[in-house]
Amino acid sequence: MLRVEQLSHSFRNAQGRIPVLHNIQFEIAKGEMAALLGSSGSGKSTLLHLMAGFMKPESGNIYIGEQDIVRMNENRLAEFRRKHIGFIFQSYELIPNLTIRENVELPLAFQRISASQRKKRALLLLEQVGLTDKTELFPSQLSGGQQQRVSIARSLIPEPSIIFADEPTGNLDTQTEEEILSILSRLNKELHTTFVIVTHEAEVADQMGRIITLKDGYLMDEQKLQTVR
Template sequence: MLRVEGLSHAFKNGGETTLVLQNINFHVRKGEMIALLGSSGSGKSTLLNLMAGLMKPTEGEIYIADHNIVKMNENKLAEFRRKHIGFIFQAYELLPNLTVRENIEMPLVFQSTRPSVRKQKALQLLEQVGIPDKAELFPSQLSGGQQQRVSIARSLITEPSVIFADEPTGNLDTKTEEEILAILKRLNQTMDTTFIIVTHEREVAQQTQKIITLRDGQLQTSQPAVDPQAEAEEVQA
């Protein structure tokens, strides 16, 4: 589903070059839920933005569903992103002058989907993220956790192959964080969408199927999180 090969990235500021990612290699299978863990400044957002095609790496290849997004020109990439990639931001990034429903419909506006179809899909997703009654409110009338639910719904409306989330619960309290993670897990299971979630909290990472850890620009480990089912089987054995 997603394959990263020999990925390196350096930022140039004036005469100074900062090497942020160094020869990163890994792959993610379809339907997997992966946590990208690492301390502040370790390069998590950089890696996520590269995989989401928001910028080009200094070196290396990124394949999404067998398409090399590094090699795509700007127009092709923009189209590919609209069809295949969803993004959830820490700060929600909802448009303040649009209602909740209109925000969720937004990605489909660019795909010239019929308004009635858009609306129906948006309302269905609002139901799935647990706030069906908020459709006609504006983002400022919602709590942080509710706004993040809206942004999750927005990321799903195009039925993307993969969703990248950069600290989706970073601005939320522990209880709301758990609720949002439960929603992501359920959507991952019911829709078979691949999720890659950046976090610096180990508790969040433990909720996923696999953890990828970045340290000093390198992939340190790729260990599976504790799988409750495997653990139960182990206990039984």
């Protein structure tokens, strides 16, 4: 599903080139739920944005399915992201003047899908994340955990091949964090959607099926767990 090959990247500032990632290589199979674990400055956020197609690497390849997104031009990449990549933000990134249902429908607005079909799918996904009674409310009327559930539903609506989550529980208390992780695990099992979850918390990573660790821009050890706890 996801294959990263010899990926390196750096940023430039007034002082020169600052290496961030060094020859990263790994694969994630279809339906896996993997954690990308690292402390601040490890390069995990840069790697996440490269894999999601928000940035281009200096060198290397990123395959989603059989498609190398590094070689795509901007128009083709934008279209590929809309259809095949879902993203869950730490800060939810909901549009405040749209209802919960409208926020979830939004990724389908640029596709040839009727309004009735968009609404039907949004309502189904909101039911799956436990928000059936909140569909016509606005983001400001929801708690942080409920807003993150909306973000999860929105990431799933285009039926993507893979979902990237950037510290999805970083703004939540411990109990709500457990609820969100439980929802992600259940959806992974039910929908067989591939999840890559970036976190700096070992406790979060331990609940994934696999852990990929970054340190100072280098790929460290991998841990593949027999069962997802």
